[in-house]
Each structure stands twice: as C-alpha cells, then as structure tokens.
Amino acid sequence: MKNSIYFIINPLAGNGRSLRVWKKVKAELELKSIDYRSFLTDYSGHAEILARQIATIQDYHLKTVIGIGGDGTIHEIVNGLSEFNHVQIGFIPAGSGNDFKRGYGHSREDSSIFLRLKRQVKSFDLGQYQTGQMNRSFVNSIGAGFDAYVAKLSNEMEVKKLLNKLRAGSLIYITALLKGLMNYQPSTVTVTVDDTVHVFENVWLAAVSNHPFYGGGMKISPAAKPDDGVLDLIVVHDLSRLKLLLLFGLVFAGKHTRLKEVHTFTGKEIKIAGAAPLMIHADGEYIGETPVTVTLRPKSIKYYT
Numbered sequence: 001m002k003n004s005i006y007f008i009i010n011p012l013a014g015n016g017r018s019l020r021v022w023k024k025v026k027a028e029l030e031l032k033s034i035d036y037r038s039f040l041t042d043y044s045g046h047a048e049i050l051a052r053q054i055a056t057i058q059d060y061h062l063k064t065v066i067g068i069g070g071d072g073t074i075h076e077i078v079n080g081l082s083e084f085n086h087v088q089i090g091f092i093p094a095g096s097g098n099d100f101k102r103g104y105g106h107s108r109e110d111s112s113i114f115l116r117l118k119r120q121v122k123s124f125d126l127g128q129y130q131t132g133q134m135n136r137s138f139v140n141s142i143g144a145g146f147d148a149y150v151a152k153l154s155n156e157m158e159v160k161k162l163l164n165k166l167r168a169g170s171l172i173y174i175t176a177l178l179k180g181l182m183n184y185q186p187s188t189v190t191v192t193v194d195d196t197v198h199v200f201e202n203v204w205l206a207a208v209s210n211h212p213f214y215g216g217g218m219k220i221s222p223a224a225k226p227d228d229g230v231l232d233l234i235v236v237h238d239l240s241r242l243k244l245l246l247l248f249g250l251v252f253a254g255k256h257t258r259l260k261e262v263h264t265f266t267g268k269e270i271k272i273a274g275a276a277p278l279m280i281h282a283d284g285e286y287i288g289e290t291p292v293t294v295t296l297r298p299k300s301i302k303y304y305t
C-alpha cells in the first residue's frame, strides 16, 4: 500500500506494556481513518528483518516506520533501515530502559499517534560499530568492560519481568550494577581516538555514546549530542569499588565527569581494545568481545522527535 504508515511492535517489550500501547494506538488510527499496516515480532531479531523487508518491497514509496517497544526494538529497526535513508522513523517507547526516548528529544509521552505524526522530523547521526565480522548500527551507545557485563547481567536477570510489571524498569539496571560491582575485575585498555592512542590501567569501562543517556536514564556522556557529527567517549579507571559506586550516584546528574578518574574524549573514529578481550554491549545488548571500532554517519537517519 502506497504511503501507509508501517508499525513494528515487539509484543513482549516492557513485559506486555508495548502490546497495551499498540491497542490504544490502533484504536486511534482506526477512529481517524489513518492508513496503516502493522507487524508483531515473533522472535529476537525479527524487527530488523521486518523493517528491511518492508523497505525493500515498498522501495521509495515507504515514508514512515514506527516502532513500539524498548531500546532493543528501535536498535533492530534502525539496523533494518540503515541503508534506506529516506525513511522517517518514529518510536513509541514501551520498554524498561527507554534511553532512546530521552536521547533524541522525545520530551513528553504522547498517547496520540495523530499528534506524534505532526511532530518535526530531524536528521541525526547514525552510530556504527565493527567487531569481528559484525558491521552494524547503534542508536544509544557502545560500551566495553563493566557496563557490558552489567548489561548482560540485567538482560539475564530473573526479576526483570517482575520489576517491569511494577513499572520499576530503572531498578533492573541498578540491581545488576550492584551485582556486577562485586564481581568485575578492571583491566588494561587501549583507546584510539582519531589515530591518537591512549593506554589506561585498571579500567572499569570505556563507553562511546551518541547522546547522553544509558542504563535507564544515567547521563553517562552529558555533553554528547546526537547530531553534532562526533562520538563521545568516556573512560573510567583506577577507582575503588566504593568510589565507583559513588560515581554511579553522580551519573544520573551527569556530575561524574568532574572526577579525576573519569576521562572524556570526542572523535569520529574510536577503537577500544583490551589487554585481554572485554565484553561489549550495543544499545544495552551483549554482542561479543573487543576489539571494537566505532564510527558514525553524520545526519544520515531521520527520526520523529
């Protein structure tokens, strides 16, 4: 169908919240006779396949794809559409973390899809990462070390469902963080920022961001902007476990960058390598191990804000 709006919904995101949101959106679409088509995801990775298939079949007729789910869903949709720069991407956050919403200026929850579609569409930088044979896009951040370990723990956590049900999504990350803090061993990490090499000892984490937020509202890179043509890197090292815990107290306000153990850089190409392989996450999902190279394609993706 020409000029239809396409919806991709992860029915499991936010422990079913996504499906409830979709029911409301669908009712409004029908009430206002807005032309749409919708697809529910059946398995992990399905949103990416659906987005790519829709764009391939519709070619230049495809104008708008709207995702409903968590950050994992938007990550998949963006990867599916990364070669279709003309498509405008909308997102209705219904997951547990929802950092995409914070980072790209979705300032208020809009229950009306009609109002959402009247919003401005803006071009943003598209983050890219390459590790091993993997060459993909990200929307929020790439992290190596402790934060990837915590992301892995939080995704595997038994209580995730319960906390989601209680609408206490941010607690998932905090619980995993405390568990990770007790077990993670810092190590030597080399970061290369636009050809300048920096070696750090006792590194907890090295994270590259396209906007300030991760982990459900933490301002990990407070100065990052998703449309400034550069990536923001933060390296945290030489901290005791207790001081790292205090750092996470400061990170919600973005005040942690004042600590001498926190180093920030900006660049267009950032490489992270550990003396021993470090776990990596992309947008909060564990994806493998270092080395990883992070770049961006300036203003090459369009989102409704």
Ligand SMILES: Nc1ncnc2c1ncn2[C@@H]1O[C@H](COP(=O)(O)OP(=O)(O)OP(=O)(O)O)[C@@H](O)[C@H]1O
Pocket (backbone or CB within 6 Å): 010, 011, 012, 013, 014, 015, 041, 042, 043, 044, 045, 046, 069, 070, 071, 072, 073, 074, 076, 094, 095, 096, 097, 098, 099, 284, 285
């Ligand atoms: N039908 C499905 N069955 C199982 N997993 C699915 C299905 N559809 C999508 N997924 C996977 O669910 C994972 C989590 O989705 P998503 O991130 O959207 O929600 P969330 O975890 O509730 O939110 P957030 O990431 O913001 O915390 C994604 O990695 C996605 O691939």
